[in-house]
Every structure is written in structure tokens, then in C-alpha cells.
Amino acid sequence: METRELHYFVAVAEELNFGRAARRLGMAQPPLSRAIAQLERRLGTVLLERDSRGVTLTGAGHVLLREGRTVLAAVAAAEARTRRAGQPPGLVLAAKAGASTELLAALLDAYAAGPDPVPVDLRLCRFGEQERLLREGAVDAALLHLPFDSTVGLDAEELHTEGQVALLPAGHPLAARTALRLAELTALPDLPAPRFPRRDGSYPDGPGPEIRDHAQLSELVALGRMYAVLPDSSRTQLRPGVIAVPVPDARPVTSVLAWDPVARSRPLAGLVRAAIEVFGPNSCPSPVS
Amino acid sequence: METRELHYFVAVAEELNFGRAARRLGMAQPPLSRAIAQLERRLGTVLLERDSRGVTLTGAGHVLLREGRTVLAAVAAAEARTRRAGQPPGLVLAAKAGASTELLAALLDAYAAGPDPVPVDLRLCRFGEQERLLREGAVDAALLHLPFDSTVGLDAEELHTEGQVALLPAGHPLAARTALRLAELTALPDLPAPRFPRRDGSYPDGPGPEIRDHAQLSELVALGRMYAVLPDSSRTQLRPGVIAVPVPDARPVTSVLAWDPVARSRPLAGLVRAAIEVFGPNSCPSPVS
DNA sequence: GCCCGGCGATACCGTGCGGGTATCGCCGTA
DNA sequence: TACGGCGATACCCGCACGGTATCGCCGGGC
Numbered sequence: 001m002e003t004r005e006l007h008y009f010v011a012v013a014e015e016l017n018f019g020r021a022a023r024r025l026g027m028a029q030p031p032l033s034r035a036i037a038q039l040e041r042r043l044g045t046v047l048l049e050r051d052s053r054g055v056t057l058t059g060a061g062h063v064l065l066r067e068g069r070t071v072l073a074a075v076a077a078a079e080a081r082t083r084r085a086g087q088p089p090g091l092v093l094a095a096k097a098g099a100s101t102e103l104l105a106a107l108l109d110a111y112a113a114g115p116d117p118v119p120v121d122l123r124l125c126r127f128g129e130q131e132r133l134l135r136e137g138a139v140d141a142a143l144l145h146l147p148f149d150s151t152v153g154l155d156a157e158e159l160h161t162e163g164q165v166a167l168l169p170a171g172h173p174l175a176a177r178t179a180l181r182l183a184e185l186t187a188l189p190d191l192p193a194p195r196f197p198r199r200d201g202s203y204p205d206g207p208g209p210e211i212r213d214h215a216q217l218s219e220l221v222a223l224g225r226m227y228a229v230l231p232d233s234s235r236t237q238l239r240p241g242v243i244a245v246p247v248p249d250a251r252p253v254t255s256v257l258a259w260d261p262v263a264r265s266r267p268l269a270g271l272v273r274a275a276i277e278v279f280g281p282n283s284c285p286s287p288v289s
Numbered sequence: 290m291e292t293r294e295l296h297y298f299v300a301v302a303e304e305l306n307f308g309r310a311a312r313r314l315g316m317a318q319p320p321l322s323r324a325i326a327q328l329e330r331r332l333g334t335v336l337l338e339r340d341s342r343g344v345t346l347t348g349a350g351h352v353l354l355r356e357g358r359t360v361l362a363a364v365a366a367a368e369a370r371t372r373r374a375g376q377p378p379g380l381v382l383a384a385k386a387g388a389s390t391e392l393l394a395a396l397l398d399a400y401a402a403g404p405d406p407v408p409v410d411l412r413l414c415r416f417g418e419q420e421r422l423l424r425e426g427a428v429d430a431a432l433l434h435l436p437f438d439s440t441v442g443l444d445a446e447e448l449h450t451e452g453q454v455a456l457l458p459a460g461h462p463l464a465a466r467t468a469l470r471l472a473e474l475t476a477l478p479d480l481p482a483p484r485f486p487r488r489d490g491s492y493p494d495g496p497g498p499e500i501r502d503h504a505q506l507s508e509l510v511a512l513g514r515m516y517a518v519l520p521d522s523s524r525t526q527l528r529p530g531v532i533a534v535p536v537p538d539a540r541p542v543t544s545v546l547a548w549d550p551v552a553r554s555r556p557l558a559g560l561v562r563a564a565i566e567v568f569g570p571n572s573c574p575s576p577v578s
Numbered sequence: 579g580c581c582c583g584g585c586g587a588t589a590c591c592g593t594g595c596g597g598g599t600a601t602c603g604c605c606g607t608a
Numbered sequence: 609t610a611c612g613g614c615g616a617t618a619c620c621c622g623c624a625c626g627g628t629a630t631c632g633c634c635g636g637g638c
Contacts, residue, residue: 001368002291004596017614033615043368045375052605052614060375067367067426070551074363078356079290079332084333086349137356150353152550153442228587262359265352307586320626322586341585341634 012064077137094130094142098214111274139260156258159279164250169224175243302354366426383419383431387503400563430548445547453539458513464532
């Protein structure tokens, strides 16, 4: 099975329409039909049920769609990692823009002070983007925040766990409180919750605004368009007009340094060592399920 | 990057010789040289350092070798799983031949008694083979034994933990004891330890015989050619001439039902449910590191 | 010192396959 | 009944992949 064939199949399986898939792939429809037919012949399995008004997946087709996506992701990651391994040495670290700034600074300082450090390139991301970059092999490591990000299939080192605070516009009645419960926030009729991107980048439905990054988030809170619940450490960068109120019953947030278990390298090992030195050895080999 | 190119590169990187790699791939050397050169051009990275008497890997080459192997394994698994998904439904379960027989029977009975069971094909394996079959996608699930097998990158459900016994030929001086320490066994001058296959199928060096399966193992013990340390449950199938003596300080062995986290299917979910019902919910999402 | 053998690279050639266009057969619908 | 959209088929072309022959380089043995 060639990756080209997998690309073709995934496109057709996602579009459920040969014509659209062919356009998306930048090719004509007939060779695509032939390629899929040949793939089915080689696998000895029908992948698609065709009828004159479209295509549906068979059981085997569902399996190959799922497996094929992971294979293509692995191929892309292999390419990216190889390409970067050929460049002058240097680590690329992904982090949410505007989050865990002190923690990041401490980590980078410790690494730079360690034995033979290499330059670290910081890649500041929109919400949820770091995890994708890490899985794609575009970065060597990422600063993730549990339980928002997932470390499934990654190795990770716990750095820090903290409670959460609610961010409210300064004038809001609840902004004067010394503590809040989550239920009080979700019950607010005037302030919706922000909508954070899902794993695939899409947004859930709902009344609140779609959030891409930290700057946009605090601006929307200041404008009275929503509330937000964020880790304690975000208090250090509150913009005027936004008040932080502790929310003791919100799930604590753990910052972890995550990396691909397959992608070991000497500089990466140094970064992990620095993380352990600074934040203590709370290694958290992440569950797969 | 096409899987064909990856196959080529892995072959060359493993052989460190274009001619041998070409022979292994069943092709001539010149097109192989060209294909690798083209791969390097496309990746924009030198993968191999050539000189007139062979080839060495660059840093990027090492990375691509590691990543490429995992990609090729994933591709092979995807093919196998898709092919099997196209066959009439049925689960394939891999288990060490002659190990955990009662446990296996209990699991299969419980599954067959559950809601809409499908036929279960039992694939009895040589030592260490189940894990490979599972990772290759040739089976849906496997009965593994920790700490001998590894569940890294797999999902697993703990079924049962037990101590170990030493198997000794009937006439041996230690066979009369009621318990043994590991050190007493390894110190034996007359009986070597068996050599079990490593993860890649090769065998470590040493004096003992190379072990492939359970039958061969107990025969060799009966013949006085070695001792062995096995889980308690192997006592139920002792052949005449073999005595089992508890070894309290041997690491306990845990039998787990393992499956690929990516390969979810309804029948597999049923099997896992049956395992949880029979053996209690000791789910052990396995560490990745 | 020379020659030989083994290495990877290069030159050149044929062909099979991947991709193109044109068209068909089928079906739902206006 | 005619049309439009679907996937399949027919046919053609070009190129990239694989083959053979050969080169340039180097190290070792006689």
C-alpha cells in the first residue's frame, strides 16, 4: 500500500464522492476511481459501496479510514522530523501564547544553564495547536495543559498543578466576590462561556464566542462578551478591566512538558532533564486509552 | 514520501550497503541508488554518508530509520486490519500456547455467554509472538504476560496476577524443597537457565537452550537440560518428571488482555467487557514510556 | 607498482503505470 | 421524457521506475 493510495482513499472516504475527492486531490475523477479499485483488488476487500448517487463506506472501509489517517499522520511526522534532524541542531518548543509564561521562562533558563544546550526555538500557538504540532513532528516538545490537551500516545513530564480563576469584566456583580462555584458561572444569563476549539480544530455549538488565543480571550472578557475560567497563573497578565476570582471547584490544571516517545534525541533529553530538575521528578508516562 | 521509498531506505540503512540492500529488495543496485538520492533531494537532507567502501547514517538518517520502521509497521498493520475487517466477522485472539489455559477458557466462556458474540479464532503462539502479531494487526487482541511482554503503546486490561514456581527435573536435589530463592537457581552449576527470545525474535547469548514454546520447555526440563521459572498456573499442566517449587522472590506475573487502542470494534469491545466482568475492572492503560 | 575486486554513481534504454480526455450506463428528478 | 450528476470504462500519452552496461574511486594482495 503506497501513501499516495492512502491519500486517495482517505479523500474519497471523507468526501463520500469521487468527483469532489478528485477535485480536492487536484486530479481527474477517472484515475481516482481506478486507483481505489486497484487498492480494493490488492487488499482483496471492498472498501466502498457505490451506487449511482454516491458512496458509502463498508466495514473494511471504516477500518482503513481510521488506520489510514494515523498512517498518514505518522508519515507526515516522519518527514518533518527527518527534515528537522538535517537542519542545524536546535529544539523547537510549542507553547500556548500567553500561558504559563513564568514556568516557560524557568524551564528555558534551566535548560540553557545545563550541559551543552542547543538554541531553543519557541513556537507560540493558538489554543490546542501545540498538541497537533507535536503529533505532526513539527516541534520537538510542547507545553500542554491537562485536562484540556491530551497526552495520549505521548510521553510527558508534569511541571506544575494549579487551581483556576474566573475572569470577569470589572463591572460584573460576581466580580466583587472572593470565590465562586462553577455552577454560578454556567448559570449566568448575561455572560456566555467561551467556546474553545476541539481536537480537530472545529468549534462546538453554543452562544459564546469562538476562542483562538489568549489575547482575544481577555479582550472579549474585558468587553463583557463572556466569562472565562483559566489557571491561576493567568492572573499575572490580567489586562485592565478584567477581574480574577478563584473558583475552588474547577478542575485543577496541570502543565506538562510533552514529547513524542519515538522521537528521542540528545537535546530533547536535556530539556526533559532540565524540566525534572526544576519541577521535580513527577514523570507521568501518559495512558494510551 | 511513498512507502516504497521508505522500504528502500530502511533496507539500505539496515544493510549499510546498496548492493546487499538491492538484492534483499529484489532489484538492481542503480535504481536503488537513484531512489535514495531522490528521497534525499525531496527531503532536502542528506541521509547517508557514502564513501567508496560503504555507507554510514547521518543524524537525519538515524531519525528516518527509526520513524520509517514505525511507519512501515503501521502500514502493514493497517493492511492486515483492513483485510480482516473485510472477512466474515470473528475475533482473532493470540495466546501463548500452553499458558493461562484456565484463564483463557474463563474469558472465552464469558464472552460467548455475553450479548451477540462472534466466533473467536484462537491463535496459539510461540513465546513472544503474540505481541508482534498484535502490533502487526494480525490479531484483534492478545493475552500477554507482564513483565515479559510489553504493553507500551497498547491498551490492556489486567486479568490476574500470580507468583512463579521453578520447574526442575524430578531427580534434582532442589526438587524436594518447599521453596527456593532465585539466587539459588541462577547459581546452579549443572542446570542452565532457558534463553527466551528477545523482542525482535533473536536470542541472547548464554549456555541454556533456546526456547520457542511451552511444550519444548517442559520437555527440556524433564530431560534435565535446564530449569525454568514460570507462573504458578503452569503447575496444572506439569508433565511427568517435572517438579514445581515455589519461588517467592521471583517477580509476580500479570496476565493481561491487550489490544490496539486504534483498532476499536464492536466485537473487541465485547471481549474487553467480558474480561472486565470476569476478572474485575483493573484496567491498566499502559504507560507509553 | 600493478591489478583486481568491491563500492556507489552515471548513462542510457524500454515499458508499465499513473494520469489525462471523452464517453458510457445508470438513476433520480424536474 | 429530458436533463444532470454519479461512478465506470475506453483509449491515449508521457514519465518515472526498473533494467543493463559502464565509470570512477579506493583498498588490499600478489
